[in-house]
Amino acid sequence: DIGQFSEKLGYKSFIIGGVVRDIVLGKQSLDIDIIVEGSAIDLIKRYAKENNLTYHVYPEFMTGNIVFPNGLKLDFATARKEEYDSPGSYPKVEKATLFEDLYRRDFTINTLAIEITYSNFGKLIDYFNGLVDIKEKRIRILHTLSFVEDPIRILRALRFAGRLEFKLEKKTESLLKHAVEKDLLNFAPTGRINLELNLTFKEEKVLDILKLMDKYKVLYKLFGITLDKEKEKLLVKLQDNFLILKEILNTDFPTSSNYLYVLLSNYPQEIVYNLLKKYHFEKEAKYIDEFLSAFKIVKESQNKYTLYRILKSFNKEFLPALMSFLDSNKFKGIIDVLKKEKNPLIKGEDLIELGLKPSPEFKTILEDIFVKYLNDQFKNKEEAVSYIK
Numbered sequence: 001d002i003g004q005f006s007e008k009l010g011y012k013s014f015i016i017g018g019v020v021r022d023i024v025l026g027k028q029s030l031d032i033d034i035i036v037e038g039s040a041i042d043l044i045k046r047y048a049k050e051n052n053l054t055y056h057v058y059p060e061f062m063t064g065n066i067v068f069p070n071g072l073k074l075d076f077a078t079a080r081k082e083e084y085d086s087p088g089s090y091p092k093v094e095k096a097t098l099f100e101d102l103y104r105r106d107f108t109i110n111t112l113a114i115e116i117t118y119s120n121f122g123k124l125i126d127y128f129n130g131l132v133d134i135k136e137k138r139i140r141i142l143h144t145l146s147f148v149e150d151p152i153r154i155l156r157a158l159r160f161a162g163r164l165e166f167k168l169e170k171k172t173e174s175l176l177k178h179a180v181e182k183d184l185l186n187f188a189p190t191g192r193i194n195l196e197l198n199l200t201f202k203e204e205k206v207l208d209i210l211k212l213m214d215k216y217k218v219l220y221k222l223f224g225i226t227l228d229k230e231k232e233k234l235l236v237k238l239q240d241n242f243l244i245l246k247e248i249l250n251t252d253f254p255t256s257s258n259y260l261y262v263l264l265s266n267y268p269q270e271i272v273y274n275l276l277k278k279y280h281f282e283k284e285a286k287y288i289d290e291f292l293s294a295f296k297i298v299k300e301s302q303n304k305y306t307l308y309r310i311l312k313s314f315n316k317e318f319l320p321a322l323m324s325f326l327d328s329n330k331f332k333g334i335i336d337v338l339k340k341e342k343n344p345l346i347k348g349e350d351l352i353e354l355g356l357k358p359s360p361e362f363k364t365i366l367e368d369i370f371v372k373y374l375n376d377q378f379k380n381k382e383e384a385v386s387y388i389k
């Protein structure tokens with residue numbers, strides 16, 4: 001009934017962007033963006049107050065949102081034009097029509113709109129032939145200066161192409177190549193590159209996207225690197241490691257740090273550090289030292305006990321990357337340690353059950369049992385118990 005409400009206020013409202021694209025593609029989308037021809041702020045405030053809902057408004061951007069009790073969040077924006085002072089900078093905003101609002105966007109596949117104003121509810125608006133491009137699996141920019149106005153779109157084009165298995169339309173492709181060649185990524189704020197890379201590393205098809213970034217020399221412009229077969233193999237291993245480790249440790253791992261440590265692994269530490277700093281990967285830069293020293297010790301470690309000691313002190317967040325570089329023996333060694341650590345043969349409560357009184361000595365006994373378990377001296381609990389007895 002936002003559509004009804006909108007009509008009452010004399011505004012036209014439209015669902016636009018990613019969600020419409022994903023509806024056409026039959027994919028799920030989490031964010032719903034609504035454009036209001038009129039005033040989004042006014043619509044949000046009145047609707048939320050009348051229905052007793054939580055809302056936020058950002059008048060200087062002419063945007064805001066309404067939060068529903070079930071957690072659904074709708075983002076609203078007044079239809080607007082944006083003026084860029086210089087390529088890649090944050091834009092100034094001004095009221096406009098839906099057409100003008102859509103015209104400033106990146107690719108045709110993101111320009112579809114569905115009207116929700118009551119009297120036109122459900123009407124599909126496709127000013128730029130986005131529907132055909134989705135059907136033909138094409139990424140197409142709306143105007144020649146698109147990449148110049150916003151070089152971040154170079155990264156977005158490749159991210160969408162990889163994610164959706166789309167191709168760059170011919171003219172878009174040649175303009176993208178030209179923009180890369182002209183070093184336009186160097187004009188984009190590094191903070192925005194950081195955001196875009198973080199999104200990239202969270203994509204399911206990250207490897208395909210990285211291959212495209214390599215093909216179009218974007219990896220080279222950003223980091224001075226190319227992808228060879230060796231690197232690709234490491235990246236495949238990294239992806240497997242995320243899954244294997246998640247299963248054992250029951251946790252998700254940060255993606256950016258792990259991908260970046262693998263991607264930049266041919267460089268000396270100082271260069272890696274500087275590149276990470278350049279693109280505001282502060283945490284990743286901070287931990288590179290710890291990562292590399294753990295890596296060195298793991299490589300040199302002779303037995304599972306040393307592996308166990310290192311793993312105890314090492315920040316496990318970077319384990320997926322670290323394990324990509326290991327030979328299969330060492331890899332299996334770490335997996336074994338992690339599994340045994342998760343399910344030790346004997347716990348404190350077992351000792352109590354055996355009639356021992358809780359004491360500081362418990363720790364020593366447990367550690368002793370665990371080391372023997374690591375070295376395969378015990379195969380099962382019974383063997384450990386009879387050892388204690």
Ligand code: CTP
Nearest residue numbers: 017018019104105106107110111150152153156
């Ligand atoms: N947009 C743009 N140029 C950019 C970033 C965004 O033109 N550099 C436009 C796009 O048209 C996009 C809209 O702003 O549809 C919203 O951006 P975002 O939420 O990043 O895009 P989605 O299409 O929703 O992407 P995703 O599926 O990754 O959420």
